[in-house]
Amino acid sequence: MTEINPDIVIVGSGVGGSAVAHQLAGSGARILILERGDFLPKEPQNSDADAVFIQSRYRTKDIWQDSEGCHFRPGQYYFVGGHTKFYGTAMFRFRERDFDENQLDDGISPGWPFSYDELEPYYTMAEELFGVRGQAGDDPTEPVRSGAYPHAAIPHEPIIANLANGLSRQGLHPFKMPSAIDFGTNGTCRRCGTCDAFACRFDAKGDAETKLLRPTLRHADVTLWKSAQVMRLIPDENGQRIVAAEVLRGGERLRVKAPLFILSAGAINSALILLRSKTHNMPEGLANRSGVVGRYLMNHHLTGLMGIWPFTHNKTRFPKTMSVNDFYNGLPGDPMARGNIQMLGNISGPMISSVFPQIPKVAANWLGRHSVDFLAMSEDPPNRESRVLALEDGGVQVSYRPRGIKEHDRFVNHVKKTLRQVGFPMVIRHRFGIESPSHQCGTVRMGYNPNKSALNDLCQAHSHPNLFVVDAGFFPSSAALNPALTVAAQALRVGANLRSRWRNDMLMN
Numbered sequence: 221m222t223e224i225n226p227d228i229v230i231v232g233s234g235v236g237g238s239a240v241a242h243q244l245a246g247s248g249a250r251i252l253i254l255e256r257g258d259f260l261p262k263e264p265q266n267s268d269a270d271a272v273f274i275q276s277r278y279r280t281k282d283i284w285q286d287s288e289g290c291h292f293r294p295g296q297y298y299f300v301g302g303h304t305k306f307y308g309t310a311m312f313r314f315r316e317r318d319f320d321e322n323q324l325d326d327g328i329s330p331g332w333p334f335s336y337d338e339l340e341p342y343y344t345m346a347e348e349l350f351g352v353r354g355q356a357g358d359d360p361t362e363p364v365r366s367g368a369y370p371h372a373a374i375p376h377e378p379i380i381a382n383l384a385n386g387l388s389r390q391g392l393h394p395f396k397m398p399s400a401i402d403f404g405t406n407g408t409c410r411r412c413g414t415c416d417a418f419a420c421r422f423d424a425k426g427d428a429e430t431k432l433l434r435p436t437l438r439h440a441d442v443t444l445w446k447s448a449q450v451m452r453l454i455p456d457e458n459g460q461r462i463v464a465a466e467v468l469r470g471g472e473r474l475r476v477k478a479p480l481f482i483l484s485a486g487a488i489n490s491a492l493i494l495l496r497s498k499t500h501n502m503p504e505g506l507a508n509r510s511g512v513v514g515r516y517l518m519n520h521h522l523t524g525l526m527g528i529w530p531f532t533h534n535k536t537r538f539p540k541t542m543s544v545n546d547f548y549n550g551l552p553g554d555p556m557a558r559g560n561i562q563m564l565g566n567i568s569g570p571m572i573s574s575v576f577p578q579i580p581k582v583a584a585n586w587l588g589r590h591s592v593d594f595l596a597m598s599e600d601p602p603n604r605e606s607r608v609l610a611l612e613d614g615g616v617q618v619s620y621r622p623r624g625i626k627e628h629d630r631f632v633n634h635v636k637k638t639l640r641q642v643g644f645p646m647v648i649r650h651r652f653g654i655e656s657p658s659h660q661c662g663t664v665r666m667g668y669n670p671n672k673s674a675l676n677d678l679c680q681a682h683s684h685p686n687l688f689v690v691d692a693g694f695f696p697s698s699a700a701l702n703p704a705l706t707v708a709a710q711a712l713r714v715g716a717n718l719r720s721r722w723r724n725d726m727l728m729n
Contacts, residue, residue, distance in 0.1 A: 226252035226443070227722070229465055229478040231450045231493070234302020235704055236691040236711045237484030238432035242349070243715025245439040249722055252476065253433075253442070254467060256449035256485075257298035260305050262421035267414035269570035278306070278419065286654075287619035294618075295656035300446055301429030302486065303658060308416035308540055308565055309399045309425055310702040311352045313343050313709075315548065316363050318699035325556040326623040327601040329697040333668050333677035336363055342709035342716075347398075350426040350708065354398035361545045374403050377536045379592060380563065384542050386642040397543040397562055398705075400426025411537035416565025445469065452497040453481060455684065459501050462687045480686045480722070484711070487517070487693035488608050488618070491663035494689075495610040505610075507664065507674045507681040507689070517606045517620060518662040518698040521598040521628035522652040524564055525635060526591040527644035533589050539563045547631065548700065557630035559598035559700045567593045575650065592644070596635045598628040599700040602662055620654040659703055661692035679714050690714050 228244060230237045233255040244251055260278065265271035272278065280296040299305050314336065321331040344366055346352075354369040356362065373396030376384060384394040402424045403409040409424035423430050436442050448469040453462050464475045483490045491514040495505040505513055544561040551557045569585030576584070606621035636647045667673030670682035679694050681687040690711045692703045699706075 226250045226476070226478045228252070228480045228482065229254060229476055230482040230484060231465065232302065232484035232486065232490075232691065233300050233428065233433055233444065234484060234486060234691065235304055235428045235432075235707045237482060238301070238428040238436065239346070239349075239708050239711030240482050240484065240688075240690055240715040240718070241436045241442060242432045243712055243719050244722070245436045245442050247719045247722060249441065251442045252478070253444045254448045254450055254465065254476070255300050255444065255446050257300060258446050259429075260299040260301070260419050264421075266419040266421040267412055269414065269418075269568045272418055273571045273574035282616070284616040284618055287617065292655050295658060296486075296488075299429075300444070301427045301433060304425075304427035304704060305419050305429065306417055307425075307427070307658070307704060308702075309401045310540065310562060311347065311350060311354075311398045311400045311426075311705040312560075312701040313363055314699045314701060314706050315361050317549075318697070318701075322697075324599070324601050324624060325627055326625075327603065329599060329601050330667070332696050333666055339706075339709050339713065340364065340366060342712040343705065345712050346705055346708040350400040350431050350705075351402060352398050352400050352426070352705075353403060355396040358393065358395035359543075359545050360393050361548045369398065371404070373397075374399055374401065374538065374541045376541050377538065379532075379534055379536050380539055380542050383592065383642060387544060387638070390638065390641060392544055392546045392638075394542050394544050397541055399540060400431070401538075402426070403538075409538075413537045413566055415538060416540060417571075418565075450485065450493055452493060453483070453506055453687070454497070455499065455502070455506060459499065460684065462506070462684055480718075481688070483687065483689045484691045486691050487660040487663045487695075488616075488657060490689055490691055490693045491608050492610050492616060494664065507683055507687060509683050510671050510673055512604075512665055512672065512674050514609060514663055515604050515607045516602040516662040516665055517608055517618070517660065518600040518602055518695065519620065519622070519654055519657055520600050520659040520698055520700070521559070521622065521624060522659070523596045523628070523632045524567070524650045524652065525594040525596060525632070525639065526567060526587065526648040526650075527594065527639045527642075528587065528591055528646040528648065529644065530590060530646075534566070534592050536566065536592070539593065540565060547634065551631065551634050554630060556627045557634065559596055559628065559631045561635055562595050562597070564593035564595045567591055587648075591648075594635070594639065596628075596632045597700050597702075598624060598631055600624060600698045602665075602697060608663060618654055618657075659692075659698070661695040661698055661703055664689045664693035665696050666694045667696060678717055679710065688714060688718075
């Protein structure tokens, strides 16, 4: 490291880490990005449902355990670009009320240490960088915007258009879902039919690598180390400042020193790194004087719904063009049962078989051909006892204790009823659990009070001035919308602040 001698080390190349790097590139700071994974190979298996879901070709081989000691292989993907290599391209802004404290049946959704208005300019910047396509004005819950979407919305294919018309006839307000995809004239999207939960070998998906990291790496002062896993952070003798990261790379353990560290390894892994960095003086880990690190794990309540049309073959290639937020603030007469409805990517036979291996393949394939697929999403209120633990043997325990399950079930039942009214004679539901932590958040929460939070409003650790945690771990609450755009916006905000003061700030001294 004497040759690289970075000023800033960024741990993780997903949305948070890449967005911070984007803001800092060209500032004069020497930046080193450490990514535990490699580049995801571009190969035919990227869009092969059997390879992705049955063989789990790209999923980590790590084994975690739950609170009962049952082991499972989590839906974690370690590649340059992070989980966005497999995300469904949904890029929602949180609503204004999502930043305020809200009372729920099963707890309190706490307020954030800044308002929507403070984040709005960075939402706009993130939409531009990711090439988000959408249509303002149709969503009844849409927050205030300073401008239109940078690109026109992706048009509905026939079946989705008919569904939107059917929902409108019920008095609802379906709208064009904001999506980060290179679609349209001269675009790289081929409507291959495999997008949500698949990688894109044509670079059409607006992921962190394609839209943020690649342009950033063109700067001479930015370096990426792939296949470099950070095991722990090392503080100075006083425990005030982080002086190095211990990195496993090529079978060798290295110490990477720098004046400033940005931890963006994902909500679960960032918490694990902080917990594993414990010292004699800090036996509960770094940034954890409040005791919140690893706690308040949230993952959204997510239920997939398959509307079955027995006599109709669904030939839609890209279904994720519609969403419904009429129930975002509650059902009529039941304000606590609330959430977002959006389309899922096409569910195919192998995807069904991976969850229900007892179903014959011919039946699974038939269901996949004759289904139109939806996702009902509700807020997962924070619970202190919902947590991730770093075990002494190096293992990981996830004790997920979600709240708001009954409210989510009432919401899902209403969505099922709505889909039947649109014309589906059969609606099948499946609940997604923590084994697929695609919306993980809350484990290194931010807040005003250092006794109740780990970070301030700019994601700076209360107890370590040269440590920032910039991924969905900083979320005080989960809202009920996909987190990627909010992570990106806050990371751009943090990066802009650091860029403006990195040379003279006490962080660097």
